[in-house]
Amino acid sequence: MAKRYAYLGPEGTFTEAALRALRPDAPEEARVPCEGVAAVFDTVRSGGVDGGVVPLENSVEGSVTATIAQLVNGDPLVITGETSVPVEFALFARPGTTLADVKRVATHPHALAQCRRWLSGHLPDADTHTVSSTAAAARAVAEPGAPYDAAICAVIAGERYGLQALATEIGDRADAATRFIYITRPGELPEPTGSDLTSLVAFIAQDRPGALGDVLDQFTVRGVNLTRLESRPTGDALGDYCFCIDAEGHVSDSRVGEALMGLRRVCRDVRFLGSYPRSARPTELEPRLRPRPTTEADFAEAERWLARLRSGQVD
Numbered sequence: 631m632a633k634r635y636a637y638l639g640p641e642g643t644f645t646e647a648a649l650r651a652l653r654p655d656a657p658e659e660a661r662v663p664c665e666g667v668a669a670v671f672d673t674v675r676s677g678g679v680d681g682g683v684v685p686l687e688n689s690v691e692g693s694v695t696a697t698i699a700q701l702v703n704g705d706p707l708v709i710t711g712e713t714s715v716p717v718e719f720a721l722f723a724r725p726g727t728t729l730a731d732v733k734r735v736a737t738h739p740h741a742l743a744q745c746r747r748w749l750s751g752h753l754p755d756a757d758t759h760t761v762s763s764t765a766a767a768a769r770a771v772a773e774p775g776a777p778y779d780a781a782i783c784a785v786i787a788g789e790r791y792g793l794q795a796l797a798t799e800i801g802d803r804a805d806a807a808t809r810f811i812y813i814t815r816p817g818e819l820p821e822p823t824g825s826d827l828t829s830l831v832a833f834i835a836q837d838r839p840g841a842l843g844d845v846l847d848q849f850t851v852r853g854v855n856l857t858r859l860e861s862r863p864t865g866d867a868l869g870d871y872c873f874c875i876d877a878e879g880h881v882s883d884s885r886v887g888e889a890l891m892g893l894r895r896v897c898r899d900v901r902f903l904g905s906y907p908r909s910a911r912p913t914e915l916e917p918r919l920r921p922r923p924t925t926e927a928d929f930a931e932a933e934r935w936l937a938r939l940r941s942g943q944v945d
C-alpha cells in the first residue's frame with residue numbers, strides 16, 4: 631500500500647514544506663494534514679499513517695512544547711529523520727483590505743513571537759489571536775465572516791487561501807529557521823550514515839548535587855558531543871525535571887551505545903527517541919563542533935587494549 635504521512639496542517643504550513651523536503655516523491659494524496667501537533671502523534675500511533683512530521687524547535691523562539699510533551703510523555707514513537715526549513719513570515723488579508731483596516735491578527739504562537747517587533751512598529755493597536763498553525767490562520771481569514779482581518783503566515787499559505795500580501799519579510803530575524811522531525815512507530819532503526827544524531831530523554835534518579843553532572847559525564851568521558859540539552863518538567867510534580875538530549879552519533883557507534891548504558895545505570899529512566907541522519911552535513915557544521923575529541927578508531931583501539939590487559943598481556 632502507498633505510504634501516507636501526517637503533518638501539522640492545514641495545507642500551507644511550514645511543516646508541510648518540511649514534509650515535502652523529507653519525502654520529495656510523496657504525491658499530494660499521501661500528505662495527511664492534522665489540526666495540531668498532538669493529532670499528528672495520535673495519527674502515527676494509531677497506525678493511520680506510516681510516519682508524521684512536526685516542528686521541534688525554532689532558532690529564535692526555542693522548543694515547540696507540544697512536540698516535546700508528546701516525545702517525553704506520550705506512548706513511545708521514534709525520530710527517524712529531521713530537516714530544517716527557513717521561516718519567512720508575511721501578513722496576508724482578504725483582497726481589498728489595507729493595513730489601516732487590520733484590527734485583529736491571527737497566527738501560530740511561535741510565529742507571533744517572531745514578528746513582535748514588526749507588529750509593534752506597524753500595527754501597535756491590533757489584537758493578536760493564536761491558532762493551531764500559520765496556515766490555519768490564513769484559512770480562517772479567508773472564510774466568510776472571518777473573525778480575523780489578517781494572518782501572519784508563509785507566502786505559500788496566503789496564496790493558497792486566496793489572500794493578498796500586505797507586507798512580506800516581517801519576521802524579527804531574517805535568518806530564522808525551524809527544525810522539524812519525522813516520527814514513526816518503533817521498528818527498524820535508520821542505518822548509520824557517519825553524520826547522525828541520537829535523541830533521548832534522561833530522568834534523573836534523585837535531585838542532588840551533581841545529578842546532571844553524572845548525566846553529562848556519560849557523554850564527556852566518551853568524547854560524545856551534545857548538540858542540544860533542555861530541561862523539561864516531567865509533569866509529575868513541581869520542580870521535577872527530565873533532560874532532553876541530542877548527541878552526535880548513532881546508537882550503533884560503540885561510544886554512543888556505551889554512553890546510553892552509562893545513563894541507564896545512573897538514571898531512574900532513559901527514553902531512547904531514535905538515531906537518525908543529521909540534516910546539516912558535517913562540512914556545513916561550525917568548526918567548533920569538530921573535530922571530535924576522540925574518534926571511533928580511538929575507541930576501538932582502547933577496547934582492544936583492555937581486552938589484551940584482561941587476557942594477561944601487558945603492552
Ligand SMILES: O=C(O)C(=O)C[C@]1(C(=O)O)C=C[C@@H](O)C=C1
Pocket residue numbers: 638642643644645646685688694717738740741762763764765808
Ligand atoms: O504554523 C506553521 O506553519 C508551522 O509549521 C508551525 C510552526 C511552529 O510550530 O513553530 C513552524 C514554524 C514557525 O516557527 C511557526 C510555526
